[in-house]
Amino acid sequence: MAVITNIEDLKRIYRRRVPKMFYDYCESGSWTEQTFRANTSDFTDLHLRQRVAVDMTNRTTATQMVGQDVAMPVALAPIGLTGMQSADGEIKAARAAEKFGVPFTLSTMSICSIEDVAEHTTKPFWFQLYVMRDLDYLARLIQRAKDAGCSALVLTLDLQMLGQRHKDLKNGLSVPPKPTPATLADLATKWRWNLGMMGTKRRTLRNIVGHVEGVNALSSIMHWTADQFDPALDWAAIERIKEQWDGPLILKGVMEPEDAVMAANVGADAIVVSNHGGRQLDGALSSIRALDPILQAVGDRVEVHLDSGIRSGQDVLKALAMGAKGTMIGRAYTYGLGAMGEAGVTRALEIIHKELDVNMAFCGHRDINNVGREILRIPADFSGNWQES
Numbered sequence: 001m002a003v004i005t006n007i008e009d010l011k012r013i014y015r016r017r018v019p020k021m022f023y024d025y026c027e028s029g030s031w032t033e034q035t036f037r038a039n040t041s042d043f044t045d046l047h048l049r050q051r052v053a054v055d056m057t058n059r060t061t062a063t064q065m066v067g068q069d070v071a072m073p074v075a076l077a078p079i080g081l082t083g084m085q086s087a088d089g090e091i092k093a094a095r096a097a098e099k100f101g102v103p104f105t106l107s108t109m110s111i112c113s114i115e116d117v118a119e120h121t122t123k124p125f126w127f128q129l130y131v132m133r134d135l136d137y138l139a140r141l142i143q144r145a146k147d148a149g150c151s152a153l154v155l156t157l158d159l160q161m162l163g164q165r166h167k168d169l170k171n172g173l174s175v176p177p178k179p180t181p182a183t184l185a186d187l188a189t190k191w192r193w194n195l196g197m198m199g200t201k202r203r204t205l206r207n208i209v210g211h212v213e214g215v216n217a218l219s220s221i222m223h224w225t226a227d228q229f230d231p232a233l234d235w236a237a238i239e240r241i242k243e244q245w246d247g248p249l250i251l252k253g254v255m256e257p258e259d260a261v262m263a264a265n266v267g268a269d270a271i272v273v274s275n276h277g278g279r280q281l282d283g284a285l286s287s288i289r290a291l292d293p294i295l296q297a298v299g300d301r302v303e304v305h306l307d308s309g310i311r312s313g314q315d316v317l318k319a320l321a322m323g324a325k326g327t328m329i330g331r332a333y334t335y336g337l338g339a340m341g342e343a344g345v346t347r348a349l350e351i352i353h354k355e356l357d358v359n360m361a362f363c364g365h366r367d368i369n370n371v372g373r374e375i376l377r378i379p380a381d382f383s384g385n386w387q388e389s
Contacts (some may be wrong), residue, residue, distance in 0.1 A: 004347055007311050007332050010102045013037030014085075014341035018193060020186050022173035026334050029278035030163035036278025042286040046318045047377040051364030053369045061357055061368045065301060065326040066152055066248050066270050071101030072353050073368065074316055076345075077307055077330035078154060078252075081175060083111020083203075085338040087196030091120045094335055096345035098123050100353075105154050105328070108141065109225070111175070113206035114148045124151035128252070130159060131237060132228040137212055142244050153245045155238065156271070158253030160231045163280040174222060176203045196341075207379065221225030239266050253280075254308065255290045257297035264301040270326075271298075274307035277330060288319060293381040295323040313355025320368065 004010060015023055029036025061072040076097050082089040090112035097104035098121050104116050105126040117125060127145040132138050145153065176197075177183045187194060197203060205221055215224045230237075242249050251263045252272035263271045273291050275284045284290075287308040295304055306319040307328035316327050332352065336344030359369060361377040 004240055005351070007335060007348060010332075010335040010339045010344060010348055010351075014335040014337075014344075017190060018085055018338040019177065019183070019190050021168075021173050021177060021183065022081065024167040025081060025173055025339070026079075026331055026338075028165060028167040029277070029282060030165050030280060031282035033278060033282065035275055035284050037284050038286040039275070039278050039288075042288050043309060043315045043318055045347065045379055045382060046288070046322070048318070048359065048363055049375050049377060050362050054361075054364045056361040056366065059357055059361055059366045061353065061360070063326075063369050065103060065305070066250060068103060068151065069101075070103065070326075070354055073320060073326040074325075074349070074352060074356075075103040075126070075305075075326065075328050076105055076333050076354065077328035077332055078105040078107035078126075078156070079330050080107045080109035081109065081111060082334070083200075083335065084175060084191070085334055086341050086344075087200040088112055088202055089118075089337050090117055092342035093333060093345050096122050096333075096342050096349065100346065100349045103152075106150075108207055109125065109205060110207055111205065112202050114141075114144050114150070115280045116202065116206060118148040126150060126152040126154050126250070127156040127247070128156055129241070130156055130228075131230045131233045131241070133230045134212070134228060138241075139244060140211065141207065142241070146245070146247075152248040152250055152269075153241075154250045154252050155241060156252045156276075156281050157233070157238075157259075158255075158276050159272070160229055160233050162229070163276075163282065165279060200274075201285060216340055231306075235262055236267055242267060247373060250305070254294065255284060255287070257293045258305075260294040260298045260302070264298050265279055267301055270303035270305055272305045272307045272328060273324070274328070277308050289382060291319070291322050291324060303320070313352040313357070314359045315361070316352060316356050317359050317371065320371050321373055322378075323373070347367075 063073050090110045094117050103126050107128050109131045119120040125291050127150040215221055248269045250270045251268045253274050254260050254271045273287050273294055281383040287306055303325045305326040308330050310327055311332050319327050333345050333348045336348035365371050
């Protein structure tokens with residue numbers, strides 16, 4: 001096997017080994033994919049300032065996210081259907097994150113259940129919640145996360161309805177895959193993936209199946225989930241969920257200063273500046289451009305993290321220099337998972353950590369907690385601020 005030195009190397013292997021519908025599920029955005037592309041490309045507009053003759057010894061990337069000690073300010077983002085990228089994928093990713101010392105976030109739409117992941121890990125993980133119309137199911141889901149010892153609830157705000165994702169529609173995305181001629185032809189070339197799936201009992205949405213009456217077959221799962229995202233979600237509902245959870249609350253999907261202020265007002269411990277990886281509102285700003293106005297609006301009232309577009313440790317460094325206190329990676333670790341399972345997630349984390357550490361040193365810092373805007377050259381028009389006409 002070729003030497004893997006960056007996230008793109010993992011992505012190339014991932015594309016060969018994972019069925020097309022699940023590769024496309026990960027590596028695509030909504031509508032024209034404008035925002036999906038901008039999430040990564042806009043990082044290149046931020047340039048780093050190299051410093052020399054600076055002591056680079058005794059460096060550290062250790063810090064805290066939502067009061068939790070972390071080896072670097074990076075959490076694994078909630079990714080739906082992770083267990084379709086690699087058999088028992090959520091368990092593998094959670095194990096890799098635990099060993100590395102960073103948070104793992106389990107999605108509501110995971111293949112492995114809350115209980116599955118808790119059984120195979122030794123430290124608390126974060127749980128991501130979608131707000132569903134079925135309030136009884138929602139309450140039980142929150143309680144299950146409590147019972148499993150989850151240390152933070154990540155409430156996603158930007159999926160009250162699905163953005164149109166053309167590739168998913170064309171591929172007939174389903175869990176497990178429907179046995180169409182095109183799908184069967186593709187699966188015939190993915191022997192590693194097939195062997196893994198044959199060796200596990202976890203092939204459906206286990207946070208749902210067995211927890212909702214009448215939901216068991218493929219058709220009923222997909223129909224139920226499509227109908228359950230709650231378009232009536234509002235700030236009052238978020239306050240009720242906060243009371244039910246009674247623990248650290250992270251609100252994910254904030255892209256505008258007004259919403260960031262509201263998040264602080266309802267008592268969020270952290271917000272995640274995120275456009276859902278460009279999979280919801282196409283034409284929205286990239287997350288890195290949206291970050292600065294949000295920071296200006298909330299100040300120190302709430303911890304601000306950044307998600308969407310991070311593919312390297314240098315991207316992490318730039319987000320922190322702009323003012324984020326932490327970051328989330330999704331696609332970057334998914335590439336590793338699909339390429340090499342748990343070892344691939346570990347490799348992705350190692351790559352990002354090394355890039356973060358080395359670039360921090362080149363910019364004249366030894367402690368990630370001291371990094372600020374002085375390491376950046378920021379274009380005058382970079383911020384997502386606007387002027388009224």
